[in-house]
Amino acid sequence: MNKSNAVILCRISDQKQEDGYSLDAQERFGIEYCSKKNFNVLKIFRFIETGSKVGKRHKFDSMMDYLKAQIQKQKTNDPLHLIVEKPDRLTRNFTNREQMQFFVMLGKLEIHYYKDRKVMDKNCSPADIFADDMMTSVSKYMALNTAREVKKGMAEKARTGWFPGRPPLGYKYIRDGNLDRHGRQAARIIIDEETKLIVHRIFELRAVEKYSYESIGSIIRTEFQSQLGQRKYKFNKSSIEAILLQPFYSGNFQWDGEMFQGKHDLFVPPSWIEIAQGKMRGKTKNLTSLGSFNLFLKCDVLECGCYLTYDPKKKKNRKTGEEHTYHYYRCTDGRGVHKRLGLKQVNVAEEKIWEQLGSIIEEATLPVEIVDILLVQLSERDHKVQQDFKKTHEEIKRALELLIIKQSEIYDDMKKGLIDEEDFKLLKDKTKEEIQILKMKLENNYEGEKEKVRQRMESTIELVKDMKSNWNLAAPSDRLLLVKKVLSNLTVNGASLRYDLKKSFGILAQIKNKGTVDKWWRRSQATRTKRACSFNCLQALLGT
Numbered sequence: 001m002n003k004s005n006a007v008i009l010c011r012i013s014d015q016k017q018e019d020g021y022s023l024d025a026q027e028r029f030g031i032e033y034c035s036k037k038n039f040n041v042l043k044i045f046r047f048i049e050t051g052s053k054v055g056k057r058h059k060f061d062s063m064m065d066y067l068k069a070q071i072q073k074q075k076t077n078d079p080l081h082l083i084v085e086k087p088d089r090l091t092r093n094f095t096n097r098e099q100m101q102f103f104v105m106l107g108k109l110e111i112h113y114y115k116d117r118k119v120m121d122k123n124c125s126p127a128d129i130f131a132d133d134m135m136t137s138v139s140k141y142m143a144l145n146t147a148r149e150v151k152k153g154m155a156e157k158a159r160t161g162w163f164p165g166r167p168p169l170g171y172k173y174i175r176d177g178n179l180d181r182h183g184r185q186a187a188r189i190i191i192d193e194e195t196k197l198i199v200h201r202i203f204e205l206r207a208v209e210k211y212s213y214e215s216i217g218s219i220i221r222t223e224f225q226s227q228l229g230q231r232k233y234k235f236n237k238s239s240i241e242a243i244l245l246q247p248f249y250s251g252n253f254q255w256d257g258e259m260f261q262g263k264h265d266l267f268v269p270p271s272w273i274e275i276a277q278g279k280m281r282g283k284t285k286n287l288t289s290l291g292s293f294n295l296f297l298k299c300d301v302l303e304c305g306c307y308l309t310y311d312p313k314k315k316k317n318r319k320t321g322e323e324h325t326y327h328y329y330r331c332t333d334g335r336g337v338h339k340r341l342g343l344k345q346v347n348v349a350e351e352k353i354w355e356q357l358g359s360i361i362e363e364a365t366l367p368v369e370i371v372d373i374l375l376v377q378l379s380e381r382d383h384k385v386q387q388d389f390k391k392t393h394e395e396i397k398r399a400l401e402l403l404i405i406k407q408s409e410i411y412d413d414m415k416k417g418l419i420d421e422e423d424f425k426l427l428k429d430k431t432k433e434e435i436q437i438l439k440m441k442l443e444n445n446y447e448g449e450k451e452k453v454r455q456r457m458e459s460t461i462e463l464v465k466d467m468k469s470n471w472n473l474a475a476p477s478d479r480l481l482l483v484k485k486v487l488s489n490l491t492v493n494g495a496s497l498r499y500d501l502k503k504s505f506g507i508l509a510q511i512k513n514k515g516t517v518d519k520w521w522r523r524s525q526a527t528r529t530k531r532a533c534s535f536n537c538l539q540a541l542l543g544t
Helices: 015-021 023-037 058-073 094-105 126-159 193-207 213-223 237-245 270-276 337-341 350-364 368-415 421-443 446-473 476-486 503-512 517-523 527-542
Strands: 004-012 039-048 080-084 109-113 118-120 171-179 185-191 252-255 258-261 308-310 313-316 323-326 328-331 487-493 496-501
Touching (some): 004 058, 023 039, 023 080, 058 080, 094 109, 094 126, 126 252, 126 258, 193 213, 193 237, 193 270, 328 350, 350 496, 350 503, 446 476, 476 487
Parallel strands (some): 004 039, 004 080, 080 109
Antiparallel strands (some): 109 118, 252 258, 308 328, 313 323, 487 496
């Protein structure tokens, strides 16, 4: 009698999961199961790979291709048997689950979960399929939740000043901390004394000796040939530029679109970093300025998010022979997204950036008459807040006095025998707690907090009133400070700026939107209408 063919799958998501779910244990139990069922084992797949990330399951996809090929080869009506420990070892996504179920329903495949003593075949009920789908949903949720928690942990690590990913050339991880739940020591980033010399030399060649990127790569490959050995460092023009632009060497690092101040030790002189980042495209330019927007704007291309760097161009006038500098910025493409997508490099002129920012500032500037109404209402609101505060303050004081009297009455009731000692203790503790809460409320300076909010809102409204005139008169550095106050998420797509107005300025800007205050402002000059609309805006601004 011919034996039925079987394939054994042994999978874990991470090396940390070895305990209790080792590949060796899965393989041993799988072979024992096949022996009991008299199955012929065609192949054993064993690997460490996630079961949830589409496009990153290369080993799992190879197994799927093998199963499809074997199913097509089957000359008999006997199905192919897939032996796996339990459902979450097989799939954690519906894409693969539906592929499996399709073959099962055709009678071409049977899935054996030997630990659960369950077999999925063409005769399984809709309830069995539903339960299988539910297990996939649970496994998918667990995988997504774990990924989210890991991401949160890495973000928290970044906020504390430690880079959560693989450090750049010149640094390495060392494990010398406390043991974690997997028995491994906690890791930290230190300077790699071996590769540190390579990075130091790259910055020296660029900042001091003024070599081009191509020349630096050639020198590094020659000088450090014995040290590099089998290391996969190309040191071509793009990799040299990426090293020179890496903020990690100046003490910062970027994680999930944010820039953080790192706690790692530094070894590259700051002056070298400043000079090197002012010399782009491998040309030896003695720049007196690194550009107003150097490493200030980010690229808006999906998955890129790199900073724009200053890349000036010098051109000679053919008639006069005079040399003129044109100030441009371009994406560093540190992640290679532009190159991978075949996107053409876009050089954005500095004057175009200033022009767009000026238009944004002008749009956010409010007419004087509207600002004056807002300031009057802010003053009226402040007066009402003070009155409400005084009233609340007096009410709390009166309630506190009554509680203190009640405290004495409780003691008298116990002495008179009206309440026993246990009730006395309970009432005493409760009254004491209520007194403490009221005292804390009296100590809290609510009025002071309201005053801070009022002052902040008043300065914001005043700023919006004079913003355009301040912009026209300000120096570039002061303009950038104003931009930071007003805008957030400032990115560049091609040559166009994209941005979000910060919350306070966004609410104030609603007054100028065509669908809101602009209509009533043009339609009616009635003070009551203006005041009513601006009051609504003020309420939103103050969060009331």
